């Protein structure tokens with residue numbers, strides 16, 4: 001058993017865009033296992049844009065992180081020592097381990113056994129993990145998606161957006177994506193099967209481009225970006241349209257008082273529009289059914305995903321910071337150790 005392990009902690013509360021200097025990599029001893037606990041070796045860790053909302057010292061839905069606290073994230077890991085009857089050495093799990101090489105757990109919290117090895121392990125913290133499940137429940141439960149409707153997805157090339165758009169296509173919707181750059185847009189059209197894609201970085205008038213791509217209006221806005229996008233699209237919403245508030249990646253680095261406000265709220269009345277957010281864990285009881293359907297689609301090649309791997313724990317902070325510059329192509333993961341055979 002290793003005597004020590006490494007993890008990233010918050011070095012200071014962050015103002016504006018995160019930089020690697022906001023984090024610190026530390027080495028710490030691994031304690032003797034107490035009864036009821038097990039030790040896991042991390043294989044892959046995720047870096048998640050939503051983590052940013054906890055790093056400025058103010059509470060978000062998950063509570064503010066303190067200086068010196070370990071950075072959270074999701075991981076795929078293998079149990080290497082166990083004093084917990086429910087977890088045996090060799091078990092593969094997806095859990096909320098954070099940016100670290102090992103973690104000790106008492107079996108409580110989000111831990112899922114990985115039994116389906118048809119898909120790459122990284123999928124269990126990507127398209128079959130929190131991002132894919134956010135897309136699934138955001139579109140189905142919150143968005144109430146129906147065949148024939150028009151779905152507009154922002155940050156469409158990210159793991160949440162790309163999955164939401166593809167689920168929308170499977171449900172029979174017309175799907176339009178907004179993403180940054182030609183490479184992301186080409187992938188969404190050619191691989192993910194979106195009906196239309198708008199490269200917002202190349203458009204001088206984004207509202208006009210969205211109008212042109214959705215001439216009859218928008219039934220569902222699946223928003224990953226934040227208030228400026230919601231306010232831009234509100235006047236284009238159809239009667240009884242739905243705005244699914246999935247994430248606010250453009251707003252996480254901006255203090256609340258400087259964020260874009262919503263001006264077009266009259267549309268909620270005139271068009272009976274509904275706007276609702278979600279926390280993916282609200283639907284935890286239904287995860288297994290959604291994962292089983294999506295795993296089948298991945299296995300038959302009809303649900304596409306992109307994974308970018310960064311090698312070694314040293315690269316976690318760098319991988320995270322790039323999310324806010326649009327550098328990620330799909331799900332960003334940090335490889336902590338090799339896949340088991």
Ligand SMILES: NC(=O)c1ccc[n+]([C@@H]2O[C@H](COP(=O)([O-])OP(=O)(O)OC[C@H]3O[C@@H](n4cnc5c(N)ncnc54)[C@H](OP(=O)(O)O)[C@@H]3O)[C@@H](O)[C@H]2O)c1
Pocket residue numbers: 048049050051130131134155156157158159160161178179180181184224225245246247248249250251278279280281323324325326327328330
């Ligand atoms: N509600 C929940 O339970 C839940 C769970 C998981 C994730 N989420 C949220 O879902 C959203 C998407 O997550 P994800 O993991 O799929 O990440 P993601 O969309 O890949 O996020 C990174 C991407 O966001 C875009 N972006 C970054 N800064 C931006 C800015 N200032 N303006 C516009 N776009 C910007 C960039 O794409 P472009 O190059 O296309 O600009 C970048 O590549 C996030 O907001 C996340 O917090 C919510």
